[in-house]
Amino acid sequence: MATTITMPQLGETVTEGTVAQWLKKPGDSVEKYEAFVEVSTDKVNAEVPSPVTGIIRELIVKEGETVPTGTPIAIIDDVATESTPLPNGSALRQAQDRLSPSEQVAEANHQASDEPVPGGNVGLGGPAYNAPPPPSNGASGASAATTPGGTRVSPAVRRLAREHRIDLAQVRGSGDHGRITANDILAAAAPAAAGAVALPPTAASATAVAVTPAPTAARTTGKPTYGSARPGDVIPLTQARKIIAARMVDSKRNAPHAWTMTEVDVTNVWKWRAREKDAFERSNGVKLTLLPFFIRAAVESLAAFPLMNSTFAEDGIHVHGEINIGLAIAAGGNLVVPVIRNADQLSITGIALAAGELIDKARRNRLGADDLAGGTFTVNNTGANGSILSAPILVPGQTGIVTTEAVVKRAVVRDDDSIAIRSMMNVCLSLDHRVVDGAVASGFLSDLRKRFEAMGPTGAL
């Protein structure tokens, strides 16, 4: 029986998807729940698991092609479990799926005494078989998640392989029954890094390859990646990078950017945060940064200046009913802007928790399409990197983006002509000049400054 796989709907607001990468090719076997295609929508990449165990008959959609959800993308011939032989090891592995970890260890030990184990990648306790070559770029999530054929890897190995961009198929396991251990990954990653640093730039690559084969392990397909760029590389554009580039050009071309800045005295709110942060982290499990205080002030100002929370279109300026704050986050070589929905309905604590969750998801590459949709205004904490001035590019469709710059102590002349040491922070605003003019933008920024400066230890988190 053949099963037709259609483009899944990744998120309730998503209508189409792009086949970013096929993880299998026609003729490959695929197990139920095994990822066989990577689909990207907007900026989210997701691996799609197979609903059946079988053999890939046909890949209908090419890599890079975008089709509406529900469009057939592949056909898989189901394997009848009784009549068709599974790849070696699968049956045993399935049996072991039903065992507890300690039973698996016991089982593995039992196997050790009975069967000789050749080298290569071997399932936990399963007989050895030669793994097929990796079907895809090892830097993608797919081959980091499981070795070809579905050999089990521990959470630590999975994470380290992803972080160091190691293709598990290239690693020889030193653990029980050839299991790849966390140290195997670190060992595979270490020489590559050391070689790159130690060797002089001239003739470096030739020598490095001759001395140690590790660089090929680190770069699975030989293609340079964003995270491992070296002089002379041409880095192929990932789907995400293409989208970032297109959106930046779109925004700069269509929205005439104007820019303004104000400086804010954050001494009081800084003290408030300092007083609350330990207790806050204890009871909420996330660090209390200045960001949620700032977002709280910003949403209040947006409510007072609704034009700043709008979208320019040919038929008019759409003023949004919701205040959804996008957070610009750098993660894994990409820029993502997940959204805190209805941020005006959240307390400072609520904003901190929502932001913490989004940042955590972004770092773990777990943002879903719905996390990224619906932003009406964006905040970028450029100060985290020490910046004191930025001229941000608008998210297409939004009228404003603000940056919070580094907090610095400065001698400030106050209203009564006294000089005091205050904690100061610049706030920069880029605006879509089609929507608002300088007067509205300045009024908004001034309002934001006053609200933020008025925050102090008597407020409510």
Add this chain to the structure above:
Amino acid sequence: MTATTQQQTGVTMTNVEAVRTTLHAALVRDDRVLVMGEDVGARGNVFLITKGFLEEFGPQRIIDTPLAEASIVGIAIGMAMEGLRPIAEIQFADFIYPAFNQIVGEAAKVRYRSNGDYTCPLVIRTPYGGGVRGALSHSVSIEALFYHVPGLTILAPSTPADIKGLLNAAIECPDPVLFLEHKKTYRSVKGEVPGGYYTIPIGKADVKKAGTQLSVVSYGYNLHQALDAANRLEGDGISVEVIDLRSIRPMDKGTILESVRKTRKLLIVHEDNKFGGIGAEISAMVAEEAFFELDAPIRRLAGPDVPAMGYALPLEEEFMTSTEEMVDAMRELARF
């Protein structure tokens, strides 16, 4: 054995001597401190911990009680709330059940119920654990029955130096502390004890042996076996880190997580039943907070799910985890 005041320089002593000398020094130091329990007076405690105390401190401070654990703890709660520092003894942990309501229902809730107006600076000492042919009524581990209860502190130190520091901390603590002493370690474990008064912070585990390949968390008599096993494996090139939990509640998550993040493998060993034991909480905590650090399934070695430790030697041995079993488990985990 005669009563001695706090020694001023470090000396080597057994666990039972550490309990005795620390109690004695507390009675000398602070006249709010009193000791009460079954046979603590004229008999001097079944392990001779309080021998001579009655003569030295008098019947007002060394109180022989009837065989009534609920009363021992209940009366001690009242004393503690009114400003004394009672150290109540439950002769064997196996006898603590009648006092369960007083400990869980009353002592643990005094501070909360009175909105902080009252505290309950009570220490309940009790010998626990098996491996001494104690049979059904002199072998139990009770920590899992109490560690679910907020408001209680549970300490289970395993060396003389830790016993002294943590017993002093327990007496200082403004809230109720259940202080567990493994009876098989009473005379089998000796160690150097620093002189003078000191406390060890409640809620801090102690890395008793540093290592790199796997982490072992244990306490009580098992801790000493785990250290033996780890030292044996050192000769085979297997480096094991052994953490003495010491404080069961509050639990030192930080030390455990730091170790697991380093070694990526975790073995938990305790004598109490495996099901719903302390190891269940530790492994759940590690799975929640360090899942992506783990390079092997978490393993537990613990008591079997049977109602009690039998008297017959084979039954007792079957219940108690042997050092050999620990060596095997550590070896398997290191190799995994």
